Amino acid sequence: MKRLRRFFASMVGRLFLILLLGMAVAAIGATVLASAKRQQEFERQNLNRIADRLQGYVNLLDGNPELRERLLAVGGPSVRELPDGARQGRRDTAMMAVLDDRPGPVAHAQVHFTSFRSCLPRLPELLPPPPHKMGAPKRPRERDPAFIPPKCRAVSVVLSDGTPLRLALDSPAVAHNGILAVDPLFLTLLVIAIAILAYIVARMASAPLQRLAAAAAALGDDLQGAPMPVTGPLEVRRAAEAFNAMQQRLQRHLGERTQMLAAITHDLQTPVTRLRLRLENVTDEALRERLIGDLGAMQALIREGLELARSAESAEQRAALVLDSLLESIVEDAAEAGADVRFDQASGAVMMLRPLAMHRLFSNLVDNAVMYGQSARVSVEQTEHDVVVRIRDSGPGLAEDELEAVFDPFVRLETSRSRDTGGAGLGLTIARALAEKDGATLHLRNHPQGGLEAVVRWPATWRVATGSRTG
Incomplete structure (x- = not known):
């Protein structure tokens, strides 16, 4: 059910549903209208045939006065004299409209519906009654529910010599299919065909949007990627x-x-180099140290700003990279420099990454952990769904509302990060830009056992073994 809701929430699902309902309603409606039109045409032709028989019989009576009594006694095809006492019902305007266009006495005939018994021929009185079983009571005959009585019409017509006639005109009953009576097999095949067509059309219509979305996502990862192919409709x-x-x-x-x-x-x-040389000539030692410190901060700010810009523009190609080896080399370099750094867990993951950019990313995170948390513990975990690198320090951590704020450029938090380091507040900004360019996410969290933990996570599709993603 969840997958079905997700499907109908997508563009493909919505287009499929709209096309399915629209085409199904249109097709079924057209089928019903065609069936009604066909039924109407059949009834019109049936009325013309009945009118032909009536006109032929009336013209025969009108043209042969001497044989009129015998013709009335014998009757004609589906036409006979109307019995006395037959009740008249509503007028048959459709039949009267057909007769109005005919020549002769039938043009002014009055037609009413009457009981179908008025059209039954008289049975000879000599026929014996049907036999019944001895001693069994006579039961009334039950009417077959499938039996449809014929239509019977009472026709009043005046012949050319002024003789009035009352005739009974019968016609076989026509079974009417209800407007919703559709063959289930036909309806099923129609809906299946419409569903298949609607799904194909929906997929074709949404494919350009999916390609555009994929290209936009790839653009976020790599601004230097290949342009989108210009194909398809206008x-x-x-x-x-x-x-x-x-x-x-x-x-x-x-x-x-x-x-x-x-x-x-x-x-x-x-000018910064000249300024530094001139600062060396300042006689006040305390002032000289402060000025040199400010100058160093200026140089760090310029250097990190340039590094941030280059991190987004780098055109370095991706290659198969053993993540454990990269992290071990970074940890060894930091340990040789005297930092408290340890590589706790390897994974064996091989990723399609930019080696220099990843070296800069994890060096940044390790240096950040050592500088502000006095230690760094590095581990890698590989699961069926993702690959995760964790770098944890032993510092005081951050407030929950500061975990995202530290990724903004030039943000430095005094309460939990020393200002004596000379940082410009761009280290984590650069690290996140490098991670996102290679398809990873970077976030911080306070570890349950203390300290701040940086988590870099890739989906499993970036592993070489399960389908690489190349630049």
């Missing part, structure tokens, strides 16, 4: 062209920003 080609134009504008904008930051960084190197 509207789809226009959307693809607009998407590709947007991608090119983003690439150009990001390139211009990176070039601007690189130029600023390059141009600032010379």
Whole structure:
């Protein structure tokens, strides 16, 4: 049921439902209307045949006055003299409309419906009554429920010589199918055919949207990816062209920003170096140290800003990367520098990643844990659904409302992060940008046993063994 609700919540499901209901209603409605029209045409032809028989018989009576009595006694095809006392019902306007267009006495005939018994021929009185079993009571005959009595009409007509006649005109009953009486087999085949057609059309209509959504998701992971193919109907080609134009504008904008930051960084190197040399000549030692510290913070800010820009624009190609080896090398480098770092759990996962970008990502997270939490414990876990890297420190952690705020650029929290480190507040921003560009998510959480834990998670589709994703 959950899968069915998810299907009808999608564009394919909604288009399928709309097409199925619309086409089914239209097809069934057309079938019912065609059946009603066919029934109406059959009744019209039936009325014309009955009118032909009546007109032939009346014309025969009108043209042979000397044989009129004998003809009335014998009767004609489906026409005979109306018995005395026959009751008249409602007028048959349809038959009268047909007779109005006929020449002769029938043009002014009055036609009423009457009991079908008025049209039954008289049985000879000499026929013996039906035998009954001796001693058994005579039971009334039960009417067959499938029996449909014929239609009987009382026709009043005046012949050319002024003689009035009252005739009984019978016609076989016509079984009417109800407007909703549709053959179940036909209806089932019709609905199945419509459902298959509706599903195919829905898939064809939603396929361009799915391709556009996939291209948009890929653009978020890699701005330098291949452009979207311009194929399909006119509207789809226009959307693809607009998407590709947007991608090119983003690439150009990001390139211009990176070039601007690189130029600023390059141009600032010379005056900052001269400024540092001149600061060495300051005689007040305390003032000199403060000024040099501010200058170092300025240089770190410039360097990290440039690194943030380059992290989004990097065109490094992905390659099969043994995640455990990468993390072990980062941990060994940090341990050799005297940090309290340990690699606790390996997974054997091989991922399609950018090696340099991933080295920068995990080095950033390990350095962040050592700098603010005094230690780092690194582990990798591989499951059927994902691959997870966890880097945990032993620091005080963060408040719940600060776990996402620290990813914003230039955010540094005084209550839980020292300001003596000289950081510019871009380390976690750069780390998240690097992770998302390679299809991972990065978030922080307070570990139940204490400390802050950084969690980098990839879906299983990024593993080499289960279907690689290449750049």
